[in-house]
Amino acid sequence: MAQAWKCAGLRWSAEGPVLRWAGGRSSALARGRRVAFAVAEGGVRTCVGARGNACPLRAAVPGRSTGARCEECARLDRAHSVAADTIADDPQPYRVYLAWFGPGLVKVGITARARGAARLLEQGAVCFSWLGCGPLMAARRTEELLRAALGVPDRIPYAHKRAVRAALPGDQAERTAEIAELHARAVALGGWPESLTPEPFEGVDHADVFGIGDPDRFPAAVGEVAELVAGGAIGGGLVAAAGPDLHLATERGVVVLDTRLMTGWELVAAGGDPCAVPVRGFREAAGVQDGLF
Incomplete structure (x- = not known):
């Protein structure tokens, strides 16, 4: 009988993406x-x-749940979450950042300074720049100030990120231009908390890290996995990885798999390049979903 593995999620290390498995095992994901x-x-x-x-x-x-938690466990998990505003007394310093995922897809956010760029890699940020650093509540107030003043959100749906990934500008300067302009507007604003130290613009580009930097060698995906199902299978050569997403060259073309859909399932190895799971077309920016195919 084939050995079953239980996925514990994808994490980004200095060497690239790594799939983690229950029991402490891991699998590095080279393109x-x-x-x-x-x-x-x-x-x-x-x-x-x-x-x-x-x-x-x-x-x-x-x-279809990307959290893979029941209602009670989801509540407990968010009870100690900076992202959910349930922690206000974390003493470590936090950084405010601008992240770019595609034309018009820019968000502002915060992350613990000790984590470096890990949070940006996990979100699939194609490029980003730091804005400032300081105590948690000062970083949070700055995030809210910039959301209102610049008109940028603090969240962007993954479906929108995936939909634009194969049509990004091939030049790094073009990819960082939008956050460079927003950074200049942000530092010119008044009302920043005195305890938050502004940081100069320095565009960091992840396109080559993700494997999406060369548009001629990065094939457009035909769709995204909607969910895993009992008896289903998915697999193929790894074309690219961005955030939690794996772009796999399956028998039906390149399909994007959100690895958060893998958690909670008992998985076994599969042969070939199967795509025997529900796949949907990409949602448009307005949130309109194509039918399943």
Whole structure:
């Protein structure tokens, strides 16, 4: 009987993306590597728990959930989250940043200084620049100030990021131009907290890290995996990886797999380059979804 592995999510290291598995194992994901797996017939996706603790109910969770947590575990996980504004007394310094995912897709956010650029890699930011550094609440107030003054959000749906990824400018200067202009406007604003130190513009580009920097060698994806299902399989050569997404060259063309859909399933190795899972076309920027095919 094939050995079953349980995915614990994708993480970015200095060497690139790494798939983590329950029990501490990991798989480095170099471009060109073949990645293929299947869900056993009759398999059930179960809650991954919260804050390092197993779900006491081993509750079943929907296949389309990117969080893979039941309602109670999701509540516990967010109870200690900077992103959810439930922590206000973290003493470590935080940085404010501008991140660019494609033309018109810019967000402002904060991340702990100790994490470096890891948060930007995890989000799939094609390029970014730091704006300033200071205490958590000063960073949060600056984030809110810039959201209002610059008209940029603090979240961008992953579906929008995927939809534009194959049509990005091939020149790094073009990719960083939008955040360079917004950075200049941001530092010219009044009302920054005195405890937050502004940082000069320095555009950092991740296109080559993700494998999407050369538009002539980065094939457009035909769609994205909507969910994994019992008895389904997905796999192929790794064309690119950005944020939680793997671009796989399957038998149906390049398909984007959000690795957050893998968590909670028992997975086994699969042969060939299968695409026996529901796939949907990319949503437009306005959020209109194509039908399944």
